[in-house]
Amino acid sequence: MTTATGTPGTKDRILDAAEKLFADEGFTATSLRAITTEAGVNLAAVNYHFGSKDRLIEAVFERRLAPLNHERISLLDALEGSDENPSLEGILEAFVGPPLRLHRDTDRGGPTFMRLLGRTLTEPSQAIHEIFVRQFAEIAARFTPALERALPVLPPDEVFWRMHFAIGSMAHTMCDTFRLKLLSAGRCDAGEDIDATIRRLVSFIAAGLRAPVPVDTPGVET
Amino acid sequence: MTTATGTPGTKDRILDAAEKLFADEGFTATSLRAITTEAGVNLAAVNYHFGSKDRLIEAVFERRLAPLNHERISLLDALEGSDENPSLEGILEAFVGPPLRLHRDTDRGGPTFMRLLGRTLTEPSQAIHEIFVRQFAEIAARFTPALERALPVLPPDEVFWRMHFAIGSMAHTMCDTFRLKLLSAGRCDAGEDIDATIRRLVSFIAAGLRAPVPVDTPGVET
DNA sequence: GTCTATATCCTGATAGAC
DNA sequence: GTCTATCAGGATATAGAC
Numbered sequence: 478m479t480t481a482t483g484t485p486g487t488k489d490r491i492l493d494a495a496e497k498l499f500a501d502e503g504f505t506a507t508s509l510r511a512i513t514t515e516a517g518v519n520l521a522a523v524n525y526h527f528g529s530k531d532r533l534i535e536a537v538f539e540r541r542l543a544p545l546n547h548e549r550i551s552l553l554d555a556l557e558g559s560d561e562n563p564s565l566e567g568i569l570e571a572f573v574g575p576p577l578r579l580h581r582d583t584d585r586g587g588p589t590f591m592r593l594l595g596r597t598l599t600e601p602s603q604a605i606h607e608i609f610v611r612q613f614a615e616i617a618a619r620f621t622p623a624l625e626r627a628l629p630v631l632p633p634d635e636v637f638w639r640m641h642f643a644i645g646s647m648a649h650t651m652c653d654t655f656r657l658k659l660l661s662a663g664r665c666d667a668g669e670d671i672d673a674t675i676r677r678l679v680s681f682i683a684a685g686l687r688a689p690v691p692v693d694t695p696g697v698e699t
Numbered sequence: 700m701t702t703a704t705g706t707p708g709t710k711d712r713i714l715d716a717a718e719k720l721f722a723d724e725g726f727t728a729t730s731l732r733a734i735t736t737e738a739g740v741n742l743a744a745v746n747y748h749f750g751s752k753d754r755l756i757e758a759v760f761e762r763r764l765a766p767l768n769h770e771r772i773s774l775l776d777a778l779e780g781s782d783e784n785p786s787l788e789g790i791l792e793a794f795v796g797p798p799l800r801l802h803r804d805t806d807r808g809g810p811t812f813m814r815l816l817g818r819t820l821t822e823p824s825q826a827i828h829e830i831f832v833r834q835f836a837e838i839a840a841r842f843t844p845a846l847e848r849a850l851p852v853l854p855p856d857e858v859f860w861r862m863h864f865a866i867g868s869m870a871h872t873m874c875d876t877f878r879l880k881l882l883s884a885g886r887c888d889a890g891e892d893i894d895a896t897i898r899r900l901v902s903f904i905a906a907g908l909r910a911p912v913p914v915d916t917p918g919v920e921t
Numbered sequence: 922g923t924c925t926a927t928a929t930c931c932t933g934a935t936a937g938a939c
Numbered sequence: 940g941t942c943t944a945t946c947a948g949g950a951t952a953t954a955g956a957c
Contacts, residue, residue: 487922503822505728508950519924524952526922599821599874600725610881617882635899637883642903645871646864649821653863656823659832660839661859677857681864681907688906691898709940731933741941746934748940 488526490516493586496537500593504534504602531604538597538605541590542612548575550619557623565627565686569679572620573647577678580671588654588668595651598644628686635690643682650678710748712738715808718759722815726756726824753826760819760827763812764834770797772841779845787849787908791901794842795869799900802893810876810890817873820866850908857912865904872900 485493494516498507509530513520527533552571556563576594579587601609624636631639650667658666667674707715716738720729731752735742749755774793778785798816801809823831846858853861872889880888889896 503725503727505725509952510949519922520951521924521953522922530951596822599871600818601878613882634883634886637879637887638899639903641871641875641879641887641889642868642900645868645875646907647867649863649867649870652821653867657859657863660835661856664856665859665863667863676913677860678864680910680913681861684910685868685903685907688902691902730931732931741943742933743935743943744941752933 487516487518487522490518491523491526491533492537492540495533496586496593497589499534499537500589500596503596504604509533534602534604535608537593538608541594542608545575545579546612546616549616553619553623563623563627565624565683566679568620568623568627569643569683569686570675572616573643573678573682574675576647576651577671577675580668591651592654593652595648595653598648598651624686631686631690636686639682639686639688642685646678646682650674709738709740709744712740713745713748713755714759714762717755718808718815719811721756721759722811722818725818726826731755756824756826757830759815760830763816764830767797767801768834768838771838775841775845785845785849787846787905788901790842790845790849791865791905791908792897794838795865795900795904796897798869798873799893799897802890813873814876815874817870817875820870820873846908853908853912858908861904861908861910864907868900868904872896 491512495507495512498511498515501507502511509523510520512533513523523530523533527536549571552574553563553568556567556571560567576591579591579594581587597605597609621636621640624640625631625633628636654668713734717729717734720733720737723729724733731745732742734755735745745752745755749758771793774796775785775790778789778793782789798813801813801816803809819827819831843858843862846862847853847855850858876890
C-alpha cells in the first residue's frame with residue numbers, strides 16, 4: 478500500500494525492488510537478501526509480508542497484470558462501442574498497446590515490468606504459470622471473437638496459430654531493449670519512440686494475420 | 700567426444716545432461732550436482748573438463764550453434780546458386796528452418812536444445828551474450844543483403860525492425876511447446892508436424908515483412 | 922511490524938589420494 | 940581421469956526479543 482504522502486510502505490518497496498531485480502537477473506538468480514537490501518528493509522520482512530519467495534513472485538505479477546488486462550478490455554470495449562466492425566489494427570493495438578506503453582511510465586518502474594513481462598511470457602516460471610493462464614483466459618475470451626470477426630476468411634485454428642506468432646513478436650519487443658539497437662548499430666531503438674514501435678509492431682502482425690491461407694494446410698478445406 | 704561405439708564420453712554426457720536441465724529449469728536454477736547426477740558422472744568432472752559452470756554453459760551452445768548457423772548459410776548459398784533472385788519465403792525458410800527442424804532430431808536431444816535456444820534468444824544470459832552476438836554477426840552479414848534484395852521497396856532500417864519481430868515469433872515458437880496447445884484446447888500443436896509449423900511461421904513473417912511502409916514512419920521519405 | 926540471530930541446507934569450487 | 944572429502948559462502952526460512 479502506498480501512503481497518501483507518496484512514500485511507499487515496506488510492502489511496495491519490496492515489490493518494487495523485486496520487480497527490478499527479477500527483470501535484470503531472473504527469478505532464481507535474485508536472492509531475498511538482494512531484494513531487501515535494494516528496498517532498504519529488513520531481510521525478515523519478505524517472509525512476514527509475503528510468506529515465501531514464490532508468493533512474492535506471484536504478488537509482483539498480481540499487482541500489475543490485472544490493471545493491464547482491464548485496460549486491454551476497456552480499449553476493446555471502446556472500440557466495439559464506436560464501431561461494430563472495428564479494424565484488425567484497432568484490435569491489435571488494444572492488445573499490444575497497454576503492455577508496450579508501460580515503457581513510458583518511468584516513474585513507477587513501467588519499463589522494468591515491461592521487460593520482466595516480456596521475458597516471462599516466453600519463459601514461464603512454474604510459480605506464475607497459473608496466474609498467466611487464468612488472466613489470459615479472460616483476455617482470450619474477449620479478443621478471440623473480435624479477431625475472428627475481423628478475419629472472416631481465416632479458419633479459427635489459424636487465428637490461434639497466428640496470434641501465437643504475434644505474441645512472440647510482442648514479447649521479444651518488450652524484453653529486448655538493447656539487442657535490436659546493438660545489431661542495427663544504433664539505427665533502431667524500440668524504446669526511443671514507443672508509439673512508433675507500437676505502430677510498426679501492429680502493422681507487422683496485422684499483415685501476418687492477413688497472410689493468405691496456405692492451400693496445403695492440414696485440416697483446412699480449400 | 701562420442702566414441703565410435705556410440706557411447707558418449709564423460710564430456711558429452713555432461714553436455715547432454717546440462718542441455719536438458721538448462722532447458723527445463725534455466726541456468727541458475729540448475730546446479731552442477733543435478734547435472735552430474737543426471738549424467739551419471741562425478742561432481743568434480745565438470746570443473747575438470749570445463750573449468751567452471753559459466754564455461755560449461757558456453758560449451759553447451761558452442762557445440763550446437765556453429766553447425767546450426769552453417770546449415771543456414773549453406774541453405775542460403777544453395778538458394779542463391781540456383782536462382783539469383785530467391786524468394787522471400789525461401790530466404791526465411793533458410794533462416795527459421797534449421798532451428799525448428801531440431802525438433803525432429805529426438806535421438807540427439809534436438810527438441811531440448813530447440814527449447815533452450817528459444818528461451819535464450821529472448822532472455823540472453825550474460826555468460827553467452829558474446830557467443831550470440833559473434834555467431835549472429837556472421838548470419839546477419841549473409842541474410843541482411845539477401846533480405847534487402849528480396850524487399851527492394853523496404854528501407855534498410857525497416858528490415859531490421861521487422862526481422863526483430865520475426866525473430867520473436869520464431870523464438871516463441873521454439874520455446875513454447877505446450878502453451879499454444881493448452882490455450883487452443885489441443886487444436887494447435889507446433890511439435891506435431893514441424894514442417895507445417897515452419898510453413899505457417901514463414902508465411903506469417905513473410906507477410907509481416909511485406910507489410911506496407913506506414914507513411915508517418917520517422918526517417919522515411921515518401 | 923521490525924529487528925537480530927540463527928537453523929538448515931545447498932551452492933560452486935578445489936585439494937589431494939588413487 | 941576419476942574419486943572422496945571438504946571449504947567457504949550464500950540460500951530460504953524461522954524463532955523470539957522489542
